Amino acid sequence: MAATTSWIRVGWRNIGRNPRRTALTSGGLAVGYFAVVFMTGWTGGINEELIENATSLVGGQIEIHDGEYLPDRSLYDTIGGRDGVDVDALLAAVDSDPGVAASAPRVFAGGLVSSGESTSAVVLLGVDVARETRVSRFLKRLKDGRTPVQGASEFVLGAETARQLAVETGDEVVLVAPGADGSLANGLYTLAGVFETGLTELDNGLAVMPITDLQEFIVLPENRIHEIAVAALKPAEADATATRLEAMLVEFATGIDAAPWTELHPAVVDYVGLSESVHWIILAIVFTIAVFGVANTMLLATFERRREFAVMLALGAPPLAIAGAVVTEALAIGVVSLAAGALFTYPLMIWWHIAPPDLSWLYGSTTLAGVLITPSLRIAYDVSTWFSATAVLLLTTVLAALYPALRAAMISPADTLSGL
């Protein structure tokens, strides 16, 4: 046992023989380690934002509808059918689920917004402002003005539609919509504010007003709503929560459908799955390159010392111990690299996680699978990748040392010492 320890010590000490070479090799490995942790952290950050924006910009992590509502979104397919439901009781029941953080009722209608010569077709969305801001983000920070007040004939509009209509906060416009009774609903409304999400579908073509105001406008009874948007405490558990909600809501009305975001945004699920598999590809590429770098270093180091190994073998050192010393030396380089890598990788990750650098100088807002992605270097803590990157780094150094170690162990003492 003592003998084994001393061979390990020999290996460890050997990294100090040529400090410059050790530093260069470790530096390369440390940068490789950083690259893996950073790339997976960044794509993880994009995935997090993707899921967040898909599920909390406007949509919820879970959406509750009448089973017939999607995909046609008929005005008449309200939750509970034509009879409607007790909306307050339904919301209270949804809120009581342990997986639910908040819920908000919604009514949708198609309509026109007209000001002067300009008219735009919009989706009219009726919301309970207080509840809505706990579920979605688009009304939280308005570009201009404030959220609409119930009963005051007020509404808010997406920035792009407002620009096209050339209207500003405080302007009076005409809203027109087909009423649920077949009449042509129309009225004068004041623009209370303008929201901007960065997502064209919302900024161009969405007008929002208090839910009871919209119901009154389109002659839809107050107990008839189209959607309940739900914020789940944990997005990852949305599927289970949706299943629970659907089972629970049977007592309110038949045919209620609770869909988790994984069902509403299958493209996002696919994208996240794809980018997670890319993590492994990045890991493999970076460390494959590292294997050759370390192998090169170790081959040089062992070649330089072939006479030393020959003497040791001639004096009776077991070949396996020589090989062990070489592998230990490589492993020692790995440990040093890891320490160096961790020294700058983790502080950077923590910094960027807390304060994501703005990358708008590099690229603008973009959409992935129909979901908004902002230009910021947002880092997700992907602890499992940290561990796997550490393990793969150490494994890399061992793998890279195997061939040099074998060469060292197989040195023929007599030939080498005689200078052949």
Next chain:
Amino acid sequence: MFDARTATRAATVFTALWLATPAPAQIDPVEIIDKVDRLLRGESSRALATMEVVTGNWERTLTMEAWSLGTDYFLVRLLRPKKEAGTATLKSENNIWNYLPKVDRTIKIPASMMGGSWMGSHFTNDDLVKQSRLAEDYDIDLSFDGRDASDVRVWDFKLTPKPDAAVVWGHVEYRVRQNDLMPVWAKFYDEAGSLARSMEFGGFREFDGRLLPSVIHMRPADEPDEHTTIRYEELDFDIDITERFFSLRNLKKHR
């Protein structure tokens, strides 16, 4: 209207230039359809009509007064229900405006809403706008010459859009009575060849000395329980009216 336009055209059964020529031995499909077409339209007209709309969710009946001049100008104003009286639509060339008396505002219908329903009916805004002549947009072939189920001699025509015609239908079938050239029905098929909607004509009677269908019944194929029925109560032709009548100012005039 005969794509989307037939509906409109029929809806605007205003003037009929009735050419009572004896049926020739060799019939010319284009000439016949053109005659029916002109019958259902006119140089100028005034009409009083009711429109009954039945959908799966509501039913309503509107009474309206309408004026037309050629194919470019059309003004319709609701008289009943009282709540909506004064609501009016103006078509001038390719544009449509709606006047809303409740808010005293006129709004122009954007291009994106042209396919939308007109006053909640099964007619679209496009039906009002696209009123060109059938013979200009379609190749017309005689597909049937014989007697229908009630032993009336009829012709069936198949109207296929000309390659450059801006029409929404794949093809249109049209039945006309041989003895008086009254339209019986028109069926509109989509690009895939499925029936999209059908229009039946009935209540043939004389208006201002001309025989015309007084009832037009529109039925969407995908909602068999729904329909829109227009009944003409009064119809006057060649009235004294000019383009100046079809102004935004006149659109707003309350009655």
